[in-house]
Amino acid sequence: MSSQYRNIARVLKAHGSKGEVTVAPLRGLPLLVEPGMEVALTPPALNRDRFVTVDAVSDDGDTARVLFSCSSSIDDAEALQGCFILAHEEDIELDELTAAYEDLIDRDVIDRRRGSLGRIVEVMETPANDVWVIDGGPYGEVLIPVVSHVVSSIPQDGPILVQIMDGLINE
Known part of the structure; x- marks a missing residue:
């Protein structure tokens, strides 16, 4: 059975000369990148592995400095700029109401009543x-x-079921 992946963050820019990059979680998600994780970097590049290991993470508040196994120089880090970071779903823990904003836009919402x-x-x-x-x-x-x-809860796809309280809509 193949693993499902989830987009969790994006590489913003290179940081320093030792291969670190600055990453930001996707809007709506907490920082989920952790040392030891195997992640996919997309879009893939011909000159690096698509799947890499997170070697180090330094949380900077809204962003983090991350070192990937494929990056040891400023040139390597600059080549990662703009990449999305995808993690195995079983490697991340989200509560039932956490979803990236991009996953929510255009989703149908159905009220129980x-x-x-x-x-x-x-x-x-x-x-x-x-x-x-x-x-x-x-x-x-x-x-x-x-x-x-x-x-x-927020299902991965399909409509989202809600139960809104009285007074939120004019009937």
């Missing part, structure tokens, strides 16, 4: 929780707080 609400068109970050902006359904624009009693 009201039926289709439309599609996610935007994800707003707030200090308390994310808020999905839903549009294209019978209720016009609907704002849904991403909290466990409204959104119990």
Whole structure:
């Protein structure tokens, strides 16, 4: 059985002369890159392995400095700029409400009582929780707080089932 992969971060730029790069998690995800992980770098390049090991990680807050097994010089690091980092799904732990924003846009949202609400068109970050902006359904624009009693889980594909509280839409 082949492993499933998940896009978890992107290489922003080279950092220093020893092959380190600065990476940022994809919007909506925490930093998931850890030493010892085997990851895939995409797009692949002819002059490096597609699958590499994360040798070191230094968390810098919103970003991290990462050293991959394929990178030992500034030239190697610069060649990684713009690459996406994919991890084996079994190597990462996400709670049921964590998903990259890119995975949510255009997903259908269905309320348990009201039926289709439309599609996610935007994800707003707030200090308390994310808020999905839903549009294209019978209720016009609907704002849904991403909290466990409204959104119990986010499946990898297909519609997302929610149970919105009274007062969020005009019926």
